[in-house]
Structure formats: structure tokens, C-alpha cells
Amino acid sequence: MEDTRLSTSAKAEKRAPFSNLVNALPATVPFVPPEQTERQLGRRFQLRLGANESSFGLSPMAKQALIDAAAETNWYGDATNDALRQKLSRLHGVPMESIAVGAGIDEILGWIARLFLNPGDGVTTSHGSYPTFHYHVNGFGGVLHWVPYRHFYNDCEGLARQAHATGSRIVYLANPDNPTGTFLKQEDIRELRRQLPADCVLVIDEAYVEFAPAEDVLPLDANDPNVIRTRTFSKVYGLAGARVGYAIAHPDTIASFDKIRNHFGVARAAQQAALASLADSDFLNRVIAFVNEGKTDYSTLAQELGYTTLPSATNFVAIDTGSEKAARWWMDALEKQGVFIRVPGVAPLNRCLRITVGNQEERNILAHHMKKLKPQVPINEETR
């Protein structure tokens, strides 16, 4: 009886008072997961090519590490991620004090927004760049300032100009870029860094960097307090489900992450799987070769369909259908065939189909569906 009275009296009270920041936030999620679409459709996707997960799986050594770690799941992971940071330190030639490990780049982008932004602070990025970064900037009260892509490339000059004009504290770009797949060489990034305001931090999200030409990637430099690089085991290493990524930055920045991060946040098995992945460079090279092969296939397919592709330094390809309507039609039509892909939300990217490079079998099925569907594309949706 008391319970009932308690509930009733509680209901009559005003709702729990959230913080001003939270009250100002819209109800939004960065991405609808494919599982939710599957529940809405009432069936599983046949092809899961919309989240840039690796169709080439994980290293057999990483898989074994996960299996071996299962029995030790009753133990927390090492909150300092020491072993993994040591190994990454040797791999990248930077001190381990300049490496922070988190539960994927998504979590780390949250740390970055929180670390640098006072409410109202400006952040500059390309219009249509990674929604989860925008989500975290909004979540900590930052104000986003957009710069249009320039021919589907991040516009470094535009970003620097906008950063000055708005007094931005952060400039963010993904390089290689998502959702376009395009890549800027180290000269361009170095020039962008040089052009930024002195108190502005350049965040380079390198989730796909292993697919880019190594010689064109800006060398790592943990001495620059105004640059943060983020990397992940979710893409080329095929460990998206394990949640492990890292940031390379100035030691002061890494030490400051320690003031705010969820210290025991990385799964113990994920630490082991990441370590094992780094020991299997053969697998890494095989995946890169497979993905390159797949990208050639996608180019050929796009040509056959009368479309072009954007150059890709990632594990996905953006196929330019020429119009937003056509892209949307394709996404819906493919979904009906059980194929999950994404179409970016912002013009002009929204005329592209962003399709993860599948394995040979997946590419065959995709090509089959797309060639069969092509004659049905409504003609008036084909014009630019």
C-alpha cells in the first residue's frame, strides 16, 4: 500500500530536473543501428554494408585471444591499458604517455569535446562530417560551424578561415574522410595546422588511416599540443564489436583525459584482442589487399550502372548517383532486397550511396541486386 502512495505522490511532482545543457539538447541519436531497422522490417539484412564494419572479419589471432580471454571475464581490464599502450608506443614511435585508449573513437570524441569546450565555444568541421562528433559537441554545449566540402574533399582553407572567423576551439576532420572516403595528403594537413588559430585544436579522426597510402599520412608528432589523432581497431582490424580505439596527442592532453574518462571502460578481452591484432601484420596486409580489390569491383559496378565513384582511401566507396532522389530511391530499394547501406544526410553528399566493401560473395550479391534494380530507377530522379 505504501508503494502505491509513494508512486502517486511522485507522479504528481514535477519531473526530475535535468541540467541546463541537457534540457537544451534535442532528442536525437547519431545513427540508427541496423538491428533497429531489422526489427522495423521484421527480418534480418542479407548484406550488412552500411556501417563500414569489416567484411573480412578479425585476425584469427585476435579471435583466439577473445576466446582465451573469455574465462577471465570476471576480472576488470587494466584501467591504465598499459600493455596496449606500450605496444602502440613501439609501433608508432611515440611515448606511451601520449597514447590514451578508450572504448572506440566514439568515446574518445566525447572526451575531446568535454576536454576543450566551455558551453558556447565554437567548433568548425565540414558540413556532413561524422555525426557522432557533432553529437558530442552539442552534448557539451559547443556550437558547430560548418564548411562545405570542396568537390567532396575537406576544404582545408575553408576550415582554417572559418576557425578564425568563429574563434573555434576545435577543428575536426576525418582523414581519410567519412562519408566521402577522400584523403588529404600530409602537405595539406600540415598547411591546415599552420593556418589555425593558436588556441585551436586540430582533431584528425584517422579511423580509416590504414587504408591510406602510408607515405602520404602526416607523421605522428606527440609534441604538438594542438593536434589530436584518433585511431581504432574497429575498421581494418575488424574489432568494432569489442570497442577499442586510441588517441595520440600531447602528454598534457592525454593526462587530462585521465581526469574525465571512464577508467575501467575498456573490456579486458578487447585489450587482449587489440594486442593480438597488432601482432598479426599479415592479416592487416591481407585485409587491405582484399579491400582494394573490392574497391576496384565497386568502381566497375558503378560504371556499369552509369555512375561514378569518389576516390576512396577507406573500406567503403561512395557511389555518386547524381541526385538525392536517386540515392534515396536506391537505399530504399536495396533495403527491400535486404541490403543495408547508408546515404549521407547532407547535400551534396546525399546523392551518394556509401557502401562498405564487402567480401567477394557479398559483392556478387550486391552487384546482382543493383543490376537488376537499375532499370527501375525512376527516370526523373536521375537528373542532377
Place this chain on the structure above:
Amino acid sequence: MEDTRLSTSAKAEKRAPFSNLVNALPATVPFVPPEQTERQLGRRFQLRLGANESSFGLSPMAKQALIDAAAETNWYGDATNDALRQKLSRLHGVPMESIAVGAGIDEILGWIARLFLNPGDGVTTSHGSYPTFHYHVNGFGGVLHWVPYRHFYNDCEGLARQAHATGSRIVYLANPDNPTGTFLKQEDIRELRRQLPADCVLVIDEAYVEFAPAEDVLPLDANDPNVIRTRTFSKVYGLAGARVGYAIAHPDTIASFDKIRNHFGVARAAQQAALASLADSDFLNRVIAFVNEGKTDYSTLAQELGYTTLPSATNFVAIDTGSEKAARWWMDALEKQGVFIRVPGVAPLNRCLRITVGNQEERNILAHHMKKLKPQVPINEETR
């Protein structure tokens, strides 16, 4: 050459400008992980009984789920945690809209601090309660107001009075409590809820609730916007390393978590292991029985050593050594024997040894060490 000049010029600039909140934070971590102590000692612990990890492992069904999930690690987990929330909804008889799943209670405590606190807002809790909660409150600019434990129990009257006096937005207690192990029955919690200010949220951290007498646990009620319960798979289910916990709260609160949480933050395998754990109630009951047996052993051991134990509704026991000096001596002496335990940092809890209930073998080894060490306890450190 350009690289070098870039670094030099960057070094000459002032360090990256962190937010006001971050600048005000001390460099602190909630807990030093045992791995770090091991590295300092130069050897592995023989007994790991300091983090209340389950010495009874995980359900064989959960272990199998982890192994089965390994091959699918290339896929992200479902960001909505739908299947797990459905199952928890049926188990607890609350709508799934009142359940949020996160990467352990630690992550969820961060969400809670962020959801409710404007900088400067007050939070009331017992002096010596869970350090990770304090860490998150500080991290979001909250101000902690302490209430002493009352005979090693959370002092409900004191907490309510302090919440009124300080205008606190949150009152936090762990129930069963950590680090004391004591437990407050539903009548006490209900009275505490009734005494709180109308705009104050009561957070009940129930990480150890499965070890408490079920009939004395406050029934779940997702209709009260001013109560949040947190639970975990880290303790009785033995999945600490997988990072999965959940909150049960009013649907408005759960929806607001969606505005700020890291949506793809829970590992895919962790979701599967949690589901499998819930299907293995035999294992759950066995662990509870084993832990109860172990607690009896610890009481006997404490008696043999001339000490008392605090009543425990958890998977650990606080042994009251009578003085801070004695407790610290024991911790150091046990560490030298390769035994990891913890001593709480705050008086009067700091005269207790907080020891996780080990399995039979671990308890034998612990008893062996403690009985052998007992004659060496410096006599002048034994006085209260």
C-alpha cells in the same frame, strides 16, 4: 624539415586550452588497478581479492556466448541494446523504456552526474562511499556534501537532512553498501525517498543487490522520476571484464540518457554474455550460496584473528581491525605475500580490510597468510 619546424613552433605556443571545468579538476583516478600495483611490485598477485570481482567466474552459458560471439566481433553491438532491455524488462516487470544499458555502472554514474548537475550543484552522499561516483560528480562540476556513516550504515536521516541543507540535486548511496557491505531494508530506503527535497534525485547503486535478501529489497518502480537504480553484470554474474550494467528509472530519465550516452558503447559480446547470464539462474543461485559460505568462513577467520566483521549483503566482507594503522599494516603485509585487498580511504572505514569473498582455495590461502602474519601485527597499532 618542415615537420621539425612545426613541432618547434608548436612547443613555443601555450598549451592546448582546456575547458574551465577540466582546468579546475585535480589529476586523480578513482582506483589504482591491481595491474599497476603488480607492475610496481614486479610480480603478479597470487590472490586478487581487492576489486570485488567474482571468484566464482561466469556462467558456462555466458562463457559459451562470449566464445560464440568472437567471430562476429567485426560487427558493432546493437546501439539500442534492445534484446537485453527486453529480457531485463520481463525479469524485473518494468517497461523496457525504463531501462538503459551502459558499459558498467561506472559509465552510468557519469551519465547521471551529467544529466542532473549544473556546475556548482550539490550532491549528498556518505563520507567514504564509492570513489568513482565522486569522480564523476567532480568531473561535471558538482559539489559533494558528506554525511558520516552511522555505525557503518548509510545514515538515511543524515542524508535527507544534508540534502535539504545544501539544496542537493542528487543523493547517492550504494545499497548494499560499498565499502562497508551493510544493507538497508526497503522501509529505510522508502523513508529516505520520502524525506528528500522534491527536486532531488535518489540514486541507489545496487551493484551487489543479488546478494541481499530479496524480500528486503525496495521493489522496482519506474514511475518515480526522482529515483534511479543501477545494477550490473560485473559482480554476481562475473562479467566485470565485459563492461555491462544498467539503470532502471523513469522513462523520461532513460530518454534523456539517450541524449548524451555513447550509443555504440556496449560490446556486442557483452550483450550476448549478459543475455546468457540471465538465462542461467542455477548459476546465479550457486554463486550466491558459495559467497554466503565464504562469508561465514571470513567471519570465523576474523574471530580467530581477534577481529569482528561488518554484516555483509555483498560478495565481500569488511574486517574491522580496530585501527587505521593496523588496517594499513595488514594491507601492506598481505601485498608482500601477493594478496591484493583494499582498505577504504576515509575514517572510520579505514580501519577495515575490504576483502572479496574468494573461492575455497583462495580462502584457504588467505587464512594461511593471515594466521601466519597475525603475531607480527605491531602491538601499538592494535588499539582503537
